[in-house]
Amino acid sequence: MSHKATHPPDTPLYPIREVSRLTGVNSVTLRAWERRYGLICPQRTPKGHRLYAQDDITRIERILQWLNRGVSVSQVAELLNQPEAVETPVPASHDWESQRQQLIALVNALDTAGLEALYHQSLALYPLSVAINELWQPAIKALEARWQSAPDALAQRTFEALLRSQVGIRLYYANKATRGPLVMIAPMPDEPGPLWVLMTALLASEHGYRVQLMDRHLPLDALPQAVTRLHVSLVLFASGQVENDAHVHQALPEAAATLGVPVGLCGDIARRREGEFNDGRVHLLGDDLPRAVARLRPLLREAGVL
Template identity: 70%
Template sequence: MSFKATHPPDTPLYPIREVSRLTGVNSVTLRAWERRYGLIRPQRTPKGHRLYAQNDITRIERILQWLNRGVPVSQVVDLLDQPETIEAPATDAGDWTSQRQQLQGIIEALDLPKLEAFYHQSLALYPLSIAIDELWQPVILTLEAKWAISPDPLVRRTLEAFLRSQVGIRLHYANQTTRGPLILLNAMPDDPGPLWVLMSALMASEQGYRVQMLDHSLPLEALPQAVARLHSSMVLLSSGQRESDRYIKHELPNAAKALNVPIGVCGEVARLRADDLRDGPLHLLGDDLPQAIARLRPLLRESGVL
């Protein structure tokens, strides 16, 4: 069924930046939904700028509901004009499964042109939280489990280098345009590479934070000076490893007490060390990266930053 936007002349209209802020869907994704799938049809100004009415925003929210229920974006258009009470089709688990398998195969084949195309397509077609939750984080977890048994440093370093360049470009431009609090993002000492830091940085930047990313672990005793010199509002530590008992139970809590900004912990370490970190001075944000970054805002509000 085709969708054609018809808005009364007096309907309030919103530019794409405001719609992105209201819905959490970035402008690149909104354009992809329009051009590739015809999911939305905003009006245009004489100069070609997109303008969205409230029913467009409602439609975008319905798109997100279907995506969050596991419906592939290619199938959403057939569901949007159905009654609100319609049951979701059986989740095509094979869609995400096949995409994960495809991504893992591309990474392990060291096919950088395909990896770049896949990366940009995934971030264009899905909100970043869904792309990370359903695709990138599961693939990284699978690869790290595989590498723990059979290390493949070439594949790991190639993936790290690729993501470092892509995320770095994104951070560079985002940090220039956003006025959000600065997050100092640092890897923990046992993490063999910056994959978790890179994913966390990508998610934090998407949520409107400025991000200073350190993909090699900064000594804990250097954090107070780093926070002061970078004017950081908080420190976010990430790791895909369990980390040592001494670091988790003694060094990290002592470092948190010495700082005048909050320290958050995210990534697999937050799940593996939940019992050790739950009642201490650190803020346990969890291993689900979109949820972990979503927890920053109330934390910063509580600490008086927002």
């Protein structure tokens, strides 16, 4: 059953850009939820512009609650119609699992058109943090585990090239549209490809930062010059690997101490190396990429950037 707008005439109404700001859901996703699933039904101006009331915003927040519990958007409509007082069990995540398997199959089949369509569909239907947590990050972990035991350089490089181009386009336009602090995102030395940094860069851009993406490892002795010449406010390293002990325990902390800007570390390495950084020069931000990027703001605030 579609949600129908029945707001009294004197109800305050908000344009889609304001609803996007209030809820964190971009306008493309709000329109997709309306058109494809009937999850929301805003009023329209005579010229066709969408206007949302407070109960629409409340409904969007309920949708987000379900999505953040791992429910796919195709299952949300039925759950929204349940009484809020009733504790509704979370459906099995079969749809997410099928989407992950579809993504992996497209990579293995070198189906770049299908991958591009899935990329755009996932970013249109879901908030970016949900798409990455439920689809992209688990699928990338599964692919990387498979490639360690059964290397497939062609599939890996094809997948990386497609994501590099798609994310690059998104970053280009987002960087032009924001005046936020510049975050430089780079892989660690043992990282075999750019997949982790690409996902991290997408999230940082979504949070309003300008992103300087380095999809190959930058030597530590080049970091001070990069920070100065590019006017970097924070350096963020990403990796799905354990990484070399000497680099992690000595070289990276020593380099971080000379930069004068916060240095963060995210991805599987942050989970595997938890508890190994105690002097505050390198901040371990965790392997949950959306949460890791959300933790950049306190670091920038502490550094006096925000």
